[in-house]
Amino acid sequence: MVDCAEATQLQFMRYRFRDSRLGHIFISHSHGDHCLGLVGLLSSQSLWGRRDDINIYAPNELIDMLMPQIDFFVKNAGFNICFRPIEDAMGRPLYEDEEIEVTAFPLIHRVPCFGFLFREKPRERHIKRESIERYGIGNADDIKHIKRGGDYITPDGTVIPNQELTTPPTPPRSYAYSSDTMPNAANAELLDGVDLLYHDATYAEAEAALAEAMCHSTARQAAGFAVMCKAKKLMLGHYSSRYKTEDRLLEEAVKVFPNTVLANEGLRMEL
Ligand SMILES: [Zn+2]
Numbered sequence: 001m002v003d004c005a006e007a008t009q010l011q012f013m014r015y016r017f018r019d020s021r022l023g024h025i026f027i028s029h030s031h032g033d034h035c036l037g038l039v040g041l042l043s044s045q046s047l048w049g050r051r052d053d054i055n056i057y058a059p060n061e062l063i064d065m066l067m068p069q070i071d072f073f074v075k076n077a078g079f080n081i082c083f084r085p086i087e088d089a090m091g092r093p094l095y096e097d098e099e100i101e102v103t104a105f106p107l108i109h110r111v112p113c114f115g116f117l118f119r120e121k122p123r124e125r126h127i128k129r130e131s132i133e134r135y136g137i138g139n140a141d142d143i144k145h146i147k148r149g150g151d152y153i154t155p156d157g158t159v160i161p162n163q164e165l166t167t168p169p170t171p172p173r174s175y176a177y178s179s180d181t182m183p184n185a186a187n188a189e190l191l192d193g194v195d196l197l198y199h200d201a202t203y204a205e206a207e208a209a210l211a212e213a214m215c216h217s218t219a220r221q222a223a224g225f226a227v228m229c230k231a232k233k234l235m236l237g238h239y240s241s242r243y244k245t246e247d248r249l250l251e252e253a254v255k256v257f258p259n260t261v262l263a264n265e266g267l268r269m270e271l
Pocket residue numbers: 029031109180
């Protein structure tokens with residue numbers, strides 16, 4: 001999960017999300033609209049008898065503030081709460097497992113703030129069913145070798161090239177969360193070609209001066225950044241409550257980056 005605002009537990013109930021599955025929480029910065037739900041969430045997990053660890057990735061200053069609150073409100077938790085300072089993992093993955101890697105990147109905001117890039121690791125090639133049948137490939141090690149790009153040698157010594165046995169792997173998918181921030185061109189290279197970019201779009205262009213003063217972005221600036229990092233799709237979010245609808249923000253962004261959507265509540269997006 002990325003960020004944990006006040007109503008997070010209510011939203012879990014509303015969208016029937018099983019919070020027992022939650023193992024890793026990435027908090028971008030120490031403003032209340034991004035972290036005030038965390039202590040309550042951990043307290044509930046403790047009351048409900050959770051046993052599995054929860055890892056919290058957050059800026060140093062936020063961890064310092066959270067620790068005493070968690071000590072006070074989440075006493076005798078039956079699970080470990082593991083704090084992972086983001087600053088300690090710059091230049092290397094913040095989290096990784098067999099399938100995915102999460103990298104933090106610096107944002108430009110009024111307090112230390114980080115975005116997160118979730119990127120799948122390269123996948124294996126698909127082995128064709130007819131190849132398995134034709135050459136009688138049954139050995140698990142052979143199949144593993146072929147999926148990783150290797151050729152197959154038949155029992156009589158004939159080499160069957162990999163291209164004949166496999167089709168290319170499914171391209172790895174990626175998602176970047178970039179809020180709250182002014183546009184930060186320094187991140188364009190890391191996010192190059194990202195499938196989905198969520199970006200701060202707090203203001204419309206008429207409030208550009210305010211966006212700069214508050215260290216936020218306008219929708220058009222978000223779109224400009226999406227162009228810069230060659231994102232495939234842009235999702236706007238973090239709108240100021242001054243706008244009754246976000247239509248204007250979407251209109252302004254679409255002029256610069258057509259494949260833009262609004263991050264409406266409850267939206268699910270397939271990558
Ligand atoms: Zn903020």
